[in-house]
Amino acid sequence: MSQLLVLIIGVILIVALFWWFFGKHTEAAGDATVNDQNQEATIVVKGGYSPSTVVLKKGVPAKVHFDMKDSTACLSHVVFDKLGVNADLTKQPVTTVDIPTDKATEYNFACGMDMFHGKVIVK
Amino acid sequence: MKHLTSIQRFWISFVLVIPMLIQMLTMPFHWMMPGYTWIALVTTTLIMLVAAVPYWTSAWAAFKHHNANMNTLVAIGTGIAYFYSLFAMITGRAVYFESAAFIAVFILLGDTMEERMHNNASNALKKLLDLQVKSASVLRDGKFVAVPLDQVEVGDIIQVKPGEKVPVDGVITTGKTTIDESMITGESMPVTKKTGDSVVGSTINGDGAIQFRATKVGKDTMLSQIVEMVKKAQTSHAPIQNLTDKISKVFVPTVLSIAIITFVIWYSFLGATAVQAMLFAVAVIVIACPCALGLATPTALMVGTGRAAKMGVLIKDGQALETIDDVKTVVFDKTGTVTVGKPRVTDLVGDKSLVLQTAASLESSSEHPLAKAVMEHAAASGITPEPVGDFRAIEGKGVQATIDGQPAFVGNEKLLADYLIEPAMKQQLTALQDAAKTVILVGRAKRVIGLIAIQDAPKPTSAQAIAELKARGLQTVMLTGDNDRVAQAIAKEVGIDRVIANVLPNEKADHVKALQQEGKVAFVGDGINDAPALTTADVGIAMGSGTDIAIESGSIVLVQNDLRGVVRAIDISKKTFNRIKLNLFWALIYNLIGVPIAAGLFVGFGLQLSPEFAALAMAFSSVSVVTSSLLLNKAKIGGTEPTSAIEQAA
Numbered sequence: 001m002s003q004l005l006v007l008i009i010g011v012i013l014i015v016a017l018f019w020w021f022f023g024k025h026t027e028a029a030g031d032a033t034v035n036d037q038n039q040e041a042t043i044v045v046k047g048g049y050s051p052s053t054v055v056l057k058k059g060v061p062a063k064v065h066f067d068m069k070d071s072t073a074c075l076s077h078v079v080f081d082k083l084g085v086n087a088d089l090t091k092q093p094v095t096t097v098d099i100p101t102d103k104a105t106e107y108n109f110a111c112g113m114d115m116f117h118g119k120v121i122v123k
Numbered sequence: 124m125k126h127l128t129s130i131q132r133f134w135i136s137f138v139l140v141i142p143m144l145i146q147m148l149t150m151p152f153h154w155m156m157p158g159y160t161w162i163a164l165v166t167t168t169l170i171m172l173v174a175a176v177p178y179w180t181s182a183w184a185a186f187k188h189h190n191a192n193m194n195t196l197v198a199i200g201t202g203i204a205y206f207y208s209l210f211a212m213i214t215g216r217a218v219y220f221e222s223a224a225f226i227a228v229f230i231l232l233g234d235t236m237e238e239r240m241h242n243n244a245s246n247a248l249k250k251l252l253d254l255q256v257k258s259a260s261v262l263r264d265g266k267f268v269a270v271p272l273d274q275v276e277v278g279d280i281i282q283v284k285p286g287e288k289v290p291v292d293g294v295i296t297t298g299k300t301t302i303d304e305s306m307i308t309g310e311s312m313p314v315t316k317k318t319g320d321s322v323v324g325s326t327i328n329g330d331g332a333i334q335f336r337a338t339k340v341g342k343d344t345m346l347s348q349i350v351e352m353v354k355k356a357q358t359s360h361a362p363i364q365n366l367t368d369k370i371s372k373v374f375v376p377t378v379l380s381i382a383i384i385t386f387v388i389w390y391s392f393l394g395a396t397a398v399q400a401m402l403f404a405v406a407v408i409v410i411a412c413p414c415a416l417g418l419a420t421p422t423a424l425m426v427g428t429g430r431a432a433k434m435g436v437l438i439k440d441g442q443a444l445e446t447i448d449d450v451k452t453v454v455f456d457k458t459g460t461v462t463v464g465k466p467r468v469t470d471l472v473g474d475k476s477l478v479l480q481t482a483a484s485l486e487s488s489s490e491h492p493l494a495k496a497v498m499e500h501a502a503a504s505g506i507t508p509e510p511v512g513d514f515r516a517i518e519g520k521g522v523q524a525t526i527d528g529q530p531a532f533v534g535n536e537k538l539l540a541d542y543l544i545e546p547a548m549k550q551q552l553t554a555l556q557d558a559a560k561t562v563i564l565v566g567r568a569k570r571v572i573g574l575i576a577i578q579d580a581p582k583p584t585s586a587q588a589i590a591e592l593k594a595r596g597l598q599t600v601m602l603t604g605d606n607d608r609v610a611q612a613i614a615k616e617v618g619i620d621r622v623i624a625n626v627l628p629n630e631k632a633d634h635v636k637a638l639q640q641e642g643k644v645a646f647v648g649d650g651i652n653d654a655p656a657l658t659t660a661d662v663g664i665a666m667g668s669g670t671d672i673a674i675e676s677g678s679i680v681l682v683q684n685d686l687r688g689v690v691r692a693i694d695i696s697k698k699t700f701n702r703i704k705l706n707l708f709w710a711l712i713y714n715l716i717g718v719p720i721a722a723g724l725f726v727g728f729g730l731q732l733s734p735e736f737a738a739l740a741m742a743f744s745s746v747s748v749v750t751s752s753l754l755l756n757k758a759k760i761g762g763t764e765p766t767s768a769i770e771q772a773a
Contacts, residue, residue: 007387018376021375046180074181081355081360114364
């Protein structure tokens with residue numbers, strides 16, 4: 001009896017797992033706070049990037065702050081491959097990355113092991 | 124608790140785990156530590172707080188974002204072992220505190236070691252930046268004063284004493300010296316410099332005192348640009364990573380499913396107890412290692428591009444590195460690439476002063492390198508050009524104009540179709556071309572009145588570089604606008620297989636395209652006119668002495684003006700790419716073998732993994748990948764001179 005129960009629970013768990021991780025889940029993009037001279041956005045780093053997508057305005061100098069709230073090695077670095085940035089987030093609580101906004105484009109970023117992803121959209 | 128570094132966390136946990144380690148080692152002797160269960164409860168709870176809680180919180184935050192990663196696996200593994208043991212203790216069953224504790228400690232050890240080695244891997248960049256001096260001795264109000272580097276401006280006159288470092292890029296205004304440029308170019312021989320020569324920041328002045336005018340400061344200096352390029356290369360993606368990206372997306376949920384299946388099969392079908400089934404499931408969760416897969420490419424790329432930079436080879440991205448592995452043909456531009464690029468007049472045929480006078484008058488406004496050689500020779504012979512009228516360029520042939528109302532021309536042998544030449548002079552023309560000299564025909568009216576032979580000698584290292592490339596099974600081709608005979612002579616001298624001569628500047632890219640039919644092509648060039656070919660080729664290799672446009676167009680830049688750099692570029696790229704493939708192979712195999720063993724597939728053969736050992740194995744998988752990448756620093760590279768200063772400092 002308990003064997004059958006475990007089998008059923010196991011199947012349900014696997015289905016739930018796949019729905020949770022691979023199902024369609026929307027996540028809101030974060031906007032930057034803009035004033036005349038510059039714009040800033042903050043990304044909280046805790047078990048991932050939230051928000052994982054940040055939208056910036058073209059032509060306004062931009063800074064993206066990474067607020068490190070995670071103390072595992074996984075997320076210790078953030079890498080912007082197109083910008084040549086490989087920043088160690090563990091050195092200070094908040095690490096700032098300057099984003100060029102001269103043209104409309106997307107900059108992908110990821111953790112040092114390329115497991116977590118996010119992007120900065122300039123438009 | 125938040126501010127502990129992972130190394131501190133590791134040591135605290137390590138001390139706490141000692142009692143359980145003693146119990147484990149004395150177990151075979153049937154010695155039971157008095158009150159062991161209580162000791163285990165207290166120490167394990169503390170270890171969980173110090174070592175495991177960060178993983179739990181991170182995994183939970185990730186879970187809420189529909190994400191799962193290595194932390195998820197660690198959190199579930201330690202969580203199940205710990206909370207089950209609590210439950211078991213209350214209900215009087217056997218406890219597994221040590222599993223939870225050991226998993227946490229081993230994972231932390233792996234993280235710490237990996238972090239440390241990762242820092243080692245990115246060291247090359249820091250060493251490059253450390254080359255910069257802090258201040259410069261700048262002429263201000265008639266006196267040389269020490270000025271911080273960031274306040275040096277373009278146009279400043281800077282003094283460098285013997286043995287000091289050149290602070291920024293510039294041109295020597297007074298003095299003569301030798302300079303050790305090995306930190307930039309990888310070339311160990313000091314270079315002689317005199318007034319008018321350019322100097323590069325961070326190189327070391329030899330025995331002479333010099334003053335120079337700063338031409339590039341701050342972000343524009345060669346060193347800063349190299350650093351910028353290396354930074355981008357180190358963080359760039361190699362196309363092979365797309366595979367790991369795909370795997371990493373499904374990795375953790377798949378592993379969790381396998382763990383559930385493992386539990387169900389052991390419990391429901393094989394009649395194992397719930398505890399046994401749980402231990403197998405936990406082992407599966409803990410041994411699976413997405414990190415090794417994720418680290419395989421970036422760490423090798425970081426070490427490989429860093430090492431290349433030390434040897435004067437700047438690889439712009441992972442794409443170039445991966446493509447060069449498949450290259451079958453290396454195509455060279457001739458002038459300035461295979462040859463020195465400074466042609467000099469070697470022979471004059473005919474009425475020497477008239478020939479030179481005519482040629483100089485027609486070529487005086489041309490920027491062509493051959494024209495420059497003629498002008499230099501004319502100036503040295505004390506000849507001043509005459510004014511010309513009706514100046515006209517004949518595409519691909521030469522130029523014509525009128526001097527004193529008489530038509531005159533200067534150009535290559537394609538002009539022979541339109542003009543007369545004496546047989547004796549024609550013979551001389553052939554003889555000069557066979558000696559690898561470029562011959563310019565000079566004429567007045569309808570007749571060729573003389574010849575000017577110009578030679579551009581191959582660089583002393585070109586032959587060695589070509590030989591090394593051929594030894595690697597690569598086809599070598601030379602593309603040149605020069606005539607066939609001269610090109611053949613140069614090619615023979617350096618050992619190039621195939622020559623495509625008489626190529627117009629705008630045709631270079633087309634020839635590269637044609638060669639691409641036979642396989643991937645690398646193009647090596649330095650001039651503005653090489654830019655299209657550099658872009659068209661699968662891999663464009665720009666000589667650093669070349670124009671900015673060429674450097675912009677190339678995906679690999681050789682800092683040193685030496686073809687052996689091509690050999691180095693190919694070797695280091697191949698080694699790095701092979702290392703990436705090896706890393707990925709091991710990371711995959713590791714999971715493919717480790718997971719089934721942990722799931723208890725081979726229990727029949729007596730092969731079984733406890734969760735603790737699964738954690739140990741997992742911790743060392745990422746460490747071994749990073750170690751393997753670091754070993755790239757020791758790989759043997761061809762075309763190498765003794766190492767650069769950075770490497771000696773390392």
